[in-house]
Amino acid sequence: MADETILPDSAGRGEERPPSALARFLDSDLRWSFRRSPLVITAFLVTVLMIGAATFAPWVAPHDPFDLASLDLMDSLLPPAWMEGGDPRYLLGTDDQGRDILSTILYGARISLLVGFLSVILAMLIGVTVGLVAGYAGGVTDAVLMRIADIQLTFPAILIALLVDGVMRGILPPEAHEEVALFVLVLAIALSSWVQYARTVRSSTMVEKRKEYVQAAQVIGLPSARILLRHILPNVMGPVLVIATIQLALAIIIEATLSFLGVGVPPTSPSLGTLIRIGNDYLFSGEWWITVFPGLALIILVLAVNLLGDWLRDVLNPKLR
């Protein structure tokens, strides 16, 4: 009998297995808190809807705004469908080139989200790596890396992104810039926001590295890289995901702002910010819909993501409430 309890027994112990990830999720505080808050559910639905609509823009959008053959200048500057002079084919009206505003918003949101996600992923990669190395190595490495992070943290992200973008523009020849503008933008935003991840990961790494499982791994002679990636990393990822959600909203705002200032994505692939910039020229002649609808789309998207991020942070870290 005594032996049996020690033996790993695969049969007959089915009920006692640790619950699957899905089962754990369904039983968690997270789900309970989610179902309790209508605001969070709405934010979640809006986010999913907008990401879905943007991702599948070519199939969802009523028109293809970049198909020059389908554009008709006779249709330019039409007001939204419910206003006098509106055309039912163009629900939210058209811009100066006769492009359907709703469709340009969907395509624009696609670019905004693409830049947002890519820059969050890149920032996360940089930040988590720096945080892990600084926290694990300690000493001079840690001091230098954190000093850089501190200095950068005193500058607002948007300023850093603008500077990186400006510097890259100075360095790259103007012909090349058009093609790589999107990646320059992603890099600029990522370089402006990695510090948050680095600081969080560093402090949790410092806690984790004193725990027994890490010491055990060190004793059996595993290389540091393996200890960091396979053992410590999974234990420090929780807060990183919360930061990533909040940073996604910020990244979308920065992208829109840079594009609005005319230093973001090239006008050939307009994001929401570019659309607002274009519409801004028509504000005074009364064609408000060219600016207002992309602007509203941007606000709703960012607000929904922010609400989700706020809620995630509150649930996963009750101390901050």
Add this chain to the structure above:
Amino acid sequence: MLLYIIRRLAQSVLVMLTVALIAFTLFQFVGDPINNMVDQDTSLAERERIRKELGLDDPVIVQFWRFVENAAQGEFGVSYRLKKPVAELIAERFPATLELSIISAILALGIGIPMGVYTALNRERWTAKLFMTLSLVGVSLPTFLIGIFLILIFGVQLRWLPTFGRGEVVDLGWWTTGLLTASGLKSLIMPSITLAVFQMTLIVRLVRAEMLEVLRTDYIRFARARGLRDRAIHFGHALKNTLVPVITIIGLQVGAIIAFAIITESVFQWPGMGLLFVQAISEVDIPVMAAYLMLIALVFVVINLVVDILYVVIDPRLRTES
């Protein structure tokens, strides 16, 4: 304490040198500056002479040092786009940015701090919850959109306020101000609100969080046990300790406001430094970019230094630590 300040000072110098290096590197990528100065018939010997004269054949490190020396005296050369000395351009535009920033800072702090305290003290009241929701909306509103919506409502639809520029300015010789004329003041309303909203929402949330933290501490509980009045506890004891970290925030906000002024100035065509910088970026006007880079770095370094020193002055615990 003196050691602490010296160490901070050394760090600041290091930061400035790093930024100078970035700015200097920018110039290295725009190609041979000689080509911009001479025409095609200039002989090679002549080109060499000019090169020597300008010191462009010196080792890079010597050139960098010369750049730092010039920068320290405010010499950044001539703008490629506007063909005017950069120092002159910045001096022209500096008053516009500073006036806008200061008015916005006053707005943001004057409304933000009381609102933060209020939401912390009356956490469960519906007005406080409304403020918090509004502040989240404020954080989600990109600065440039606030400006555009304000222009649309008060400029285009209602026609109450001017939508671009500074209005009439009074030239005081060394300073141009828009604060002395009616049109100048009217022009200031929308840009300063636009610039203040984001900072304000940030301040509300930070002050609230800080205040809640302090209200949970033992000495506040003890003060309650002593039977002190709420007013004395909240404003005499809690607020004082809340404000220590808030000073850092205020310091950083001043910097952030100057940075965000770039966006506001673009929306309202406000003739300040930010607009100059954005135009410089899109036209790759390197001297202006370099000058702005150095100037902003200087502002941030000085603010941080002041905040760090203030910290030591206010919080006696830090003095023994260093």
